[in-house]
Amino acid sequence: MIERDILMQTKYGMMPAFAVCPSTGGPFPPVIFYMDAPGTREELRNMCRRIANRGYFCLLPDLYYRLGLLRFDIPRRNDAMSVVIRGAMNSLTNTFVAEDTGGMISFLDAQDQVKPGPIGCVGHCMSGSFVATVAARYASRIASAAALYGIGIVTDQPDSPHLLLDQVKGELYFAFAEVDPAVPAKAITDLKVALEQKQIRHTLKVVPHTHHGYQFSARPDYEPNAAEATWAELFALWERTLR
Secondary structure, rough: EEEEEEEEEEEEEEEEEEEEOOOOOOOOOOOEEOOOOOOOOOOHHHHHHHHHHOOOOOEEEOOOOHHHOOOHHHHHOHHHHHHHHHHHHHHHHHHHHHHHHHHHHHHHHHHOOOOOOOEEEEEEEHHHHHHHHHHOOOOEEEEEEEEOOOOOOOOOOOHHHHHHHHOOOOOEEEEEEEEEOOOOOHHHHHHHHHHHHHHOOEEEEEEEEEEEEOOOOOOOOOHHHHHHHHHHHHHHHHHHHHH
C-alpha cells in the first residue's frame, strides 16, 4: 500500500489529509472518506486502508483545518473533551465542506494513481449532511454517496441537504441505527418521502439491533454483524458506480 500525509489547497488555505491506495495496479477509483465529529485518527485511517485494499484511492480530509491541528485521544474522552469536540463540530457548515470538496476534487484529478471520472464518498454521523450536500453540489462527479447514522440530513434550515435532492444524479445510500437519539424518526420518514418523490436511486434502511456508531470497532456500540453487512453494501455500491 502507498500511504501519504498530504496538504490540499482549498479556498480557505491548506487542508491536511491522509491518502492511501494500493501500490500496484492503478489508476484506482477515488473515494472521499468524510470524518465524524471526533476527527482524524488511526481508527478512521484503518477504515480508509480497508477501502484502499479493495482497489480504491481513499482520501481522508481533516475538516477541522480552519481551527488548526486538532487531534482527540478518544479512549480518554471525558466531559471536557466532549465540549471541545462539539465546538469543533459546530464550527463546520454544509457550505464550508462543499467548498472544501472542490479542493479535494482538484487534488484527486491531479493524481496519477486516481482513475479520472466518477467519485464516491462516505460519511459517518456529522458527515451525513456533508455527503448529501456534496452529492448535489458536485452532481456531475459524485457517482455515489453513503451516509451512516448521519445527522442533519433533514432539518428546518435553508441549507438542509434534503432540499437539494433534485440536483443529485448519483446513487445514495443511507443506513441509520435503530437506536439513535441524534436522528429523530420523523427525519428518516421525511427523507424517505423526499427520495421517492425526487425519484433518486437510493437505499434507505434502519439497521436492526444497532446504536449510533455501530460500524466503529473501537466503540462500545460496535455491532460486528451489522458493521460487516454495511461494509459489504458499501463495496457493492462502489463496484457498480465507480468501476
